[in-house]
Amino acid sequence: MGEAMQPPTGQPPPGKRWHTREDSGIRLDATLRWWHDDEPIQHPKIIELFNTSLVLDEEGRYQLRIGQDWCYVQVEGAAYEVRTVDVTPDERISVRLSDRTAEALDTSTLKVEPAGILSCRVKQGRARALFSRDAQYQLGQLLEEGPDGGLVLCAGQRRLPFPVPLDALSAAP
Secondary structure (H helix, E strand, O other): OOOOOOOOOOOOOOOOOOOOOOOOOEEEOOOOOEEEOOEEOOOHHHHHHHHHHEEEOOOOOEEEEEOOEEEEOEEOOOOEEEEEEEEOOOOOEEEEEOOOOEEEOOHHHOEEOOOOOEEEEEOOOOEEEEEOHHHHHHHHOOEEEOOOOOEEEEEOOEEEEOOOOHHHHHHOO
């Protein structure tokens, strides 16, 4: 009748490891790519689920929360991606993030990362977000030269200082 089933030994199969909520094996790298046990996660629906399930807990640790289940994840750089930049009817600049939330852009937190990508602080300043190429272009469409020769962000009639020096933008790779 074939081989008898072996009872579980309490050990994972060779080459595998047990995961816990504390050690899930899931990480988000500095380029906003998801990994599990050093294997890239490539399925678009899983990536979208992870992006929309990422939360920052009270202690500043990142978790994936899916239904009643959760685990800690390692975030190597920014936790979110700015996907869209909008000007709201009340002339504020808003960003839409990879977790499908939107919030007002705190322009004072804008900076250029070494790779030439803009970043900002989100989630009440507790997390960092990298701008997608499209969002960076959209923000650039709002830039004009200010009266002092610096750059300003134009949101309707509002003019907001752009804290990134022009030479930082031109020096980016």
